Amino acid sequence: MSAITQLRNPPRRRGMCPGVLAPMEVGDGLLVRVRVPAGVLPAASAKRIAELGRRYGNGLVDLSHRGNLQLRGVAATDMAALIEELRALGYVSEDAESEAVRNVLTSPTAGLDGTAVLDVRPCALALDARLAADRDLHRLPPKFGWLVDGGGQATLFDSSTDVRFDAVAGAAAGAVDGPLFRVGLGGAVEGATVLGHCRPDDLVEIAAALARTFLELRQTLAEPPRRMAVLAKALGVEVLRERVAGMLTGPLPPALARGSLPPPPVAVEGEAAAVPSPSQRGRVREGATSPTRLFLGPQPFWLGVAFPFGRLDVDRLEALAALTHEIRITPWRALLLAAPQDGAAETATALGGILDHHDIRLKLTACSGVTGCDVGTTDTHADGLAIAGRAAGLLEAVRMVHVSGCAKGCAYPGAADVTLTAREGVYDVALNAAPGGTPWRSGLTPSEAVTAVADLSVEELFRVR
Numbered sequence: 001m002s003a004i005t006q007l008r009n010p011p012r013r014r015g016m017c018p019g020v021l022a023p024m025e026v027g028d029g030l031l032v033r034v035r036v037p038a039g040v041l042p043a044a045s046a047k048r049i050a051e052l053g054r055r056y057g058n059g060l061v062d063l064s065h066r067g068n069l070q071l072r073g074v075a076a077t078d079m080a081a082l083i084e085e086l087r088a089l090g091y092v093s094e095d096a097e098s099e100a101v102r103n104v105l106t107s108p109t110a111g112l113d114g115t116a117v118l119d120v121r122p123c124a125l126a127l128d129a130r131l132a133a134d135r136d137l138h139r140l141p142p143k144f145g146w147l148v149d150g151g152g153q154a155t156l157f158d159s160s161t162d163v164r165f166d167a168v169a170g171a172a173a174g175a176v177d178g179p180l181f182r183v184g185l186g187g188a189v190e191g192a193t194v195l196g197h198c199r200p201d202d203l204v205e206i207a208a209a210l211a212r213t214f215l216e217l218r219q220t221l222a223e224p225p226r227r228m229a230v231l232a233k234a235l236g237v238e239v240l241r242e243r244v245a246g247m248l249t250g251p252l253p254p255a256l257a258r259g260s261l262p263p264p265p266v267a268v269e270g271e272a273a274a275v276p277s278p279s280q281r282g283r284v285r286e287g288a289t290s291p292t293r294l295f296l297g298p299q300p301f302w303l304g305v306a307f308p309f310g311r312l313d314v315d316r317l318e319a320l321a322a323l324t325h326e327i328r329i330t331p332w333r334a335l336l337l338a339a340p341q342d343g344a345a346e347t348a349t350a351l352g353g354i355l356d357h358h359d360i361r362l363k364l365t366a367c368s369g370v371t372g373c374d375v376g377t378t379d380t381h382a383d384g385l386a387i388a389g390r391a392a393g394l395l396e397a398v399r400m401v402h403v404s405g406c407a408k409g410c411a412y413p414g415a416a417d418v419t420l421t422a423r424e425g426v427y428d429v430a431l432n433a434a435p436g437g438t439p440w441r442s443g444l445t446p447s448e449a450v451t452a453v454a455d456l457s458v459e460e461l462f463r464v465r
Helices: 043-056 076-089 096-101 121-133 135-139 200-218 228-235 237-248 278-285 314-321 344-350 380-390 392-397 446-455 458-464
Strands: 024-026 029-034 040-042 060-063 069-074 104-106 146-149 161-168 180-187 193-198 302-306 311-313 326-329 334-338 364-366 401-404 416-423 426-433 441-444
Touching (some): 029 076, 043 069, 060 314, 096 135, 121 135, 121 146, 135 200, 180 200, 180 228, 193 237, 228 237, 311 314, 380 392, 380 401, 380 446, 416 446, 441 446
Antiparallel strands (some): 024 029, 029 069, 161 180, 416 426
16 A cells, blocks of 8 residues: 555555744733643643743633644743743753644544544654754744644644644544544545545655755645645645655555555545544534533533633633543643543632533634723723623524624634624624624614624524525
8 A cells, every 4th residue: 555545446455843933912911822742731730830830921721723732921031931931841842943843633532542543642743853953944934834633522624734634543544554644635525635644653754855846836726725724725646646655665665655546536435534524514504502511510531621712720720630631622622631630610600611512612713802902992802702691682683792802813714603803992793794794773872782692682693694
């Protein structure tokens, strides 16, 4: 079998090195991203990070959509000391270039979920290490992303990235020697261009070849793209497949190097093991509870805990770490406590954690607002929670209510059912629109905006659609 297997006519079955951070300056100081390889954070490390956030920051911790922790309110004069501490923990790369490209999103339940196709932690950690060590790959755009998904209860099918490796049962691609990865280019699993399948042992070499292919071919276009999806659309998957195949002939063993990379079939029976069915995808599009939220609360091998707007503080992080030996960071701005202690659910609830995926606060999205952004002029978190207290019926019926501190929509740039966009201390309220969209009501004070949303009926909202 070649490194990426034949897919159109599959064979018959036979019987991190973690350096220098690039912090972002925001309203409450510097925002420092802490990349956690494979999303696996030992409890001792979580406690130490909480100590560092308390010493060098303002005590607030954000959970990002890319499965990272963010320490807020760090002073510029404290950055060097914080970097040294994080380097000692192994969460910062040796240089800014390698730090920027270690964007590997990993199944947060890997090794915990018995329904998954594969425990992808070794593959994800190996890819993270390769990205940090291979200087040729440091030329990738800073936000170029990778995804390694093992399937199961908390699949990453709806997460968008540049290159994705989605685990499937080997039989799905005509293989008999174990699980494979479906290699997709650009977007979520539903819209990704399929390059082929690869064995777990070949994932890192396939990823490196894809990275080099991207770097070389993007220079052939008048405007070099920064996203793999754009390159695949411009040149076609066959061109990329041929270039990747040529790069693989050298470093891989002869048995894997023979043959070319044939195109994938239109559909492969059996891939439902890791890829959601059309009905599952449809439920997500219609705004029902996403399967990615079904990990919350007590589960057989973990406890899922979310917080409003993905924000907690160092005291809560420290308290949660005391309940487990290991925390998993998810891309849904929530945490998993592996093998939690007895009574952990009650403690997490007392700390303000959300354990029920039906909780209406999960329907709210908000940026930092005036408390953490130079542009913000309203307290977006407080206003969002006020909406939750007064508009429970509406929140139960919609997909999302977004409170944005400005028209940029940093927390969510897309269209929400209801979007509040702040400007100079007031809100414009739009329905079924992105931040800055045509307002349904404009120039409302925060309290007036909360009242307007609370008084909005579901019938009126859907009439606007």
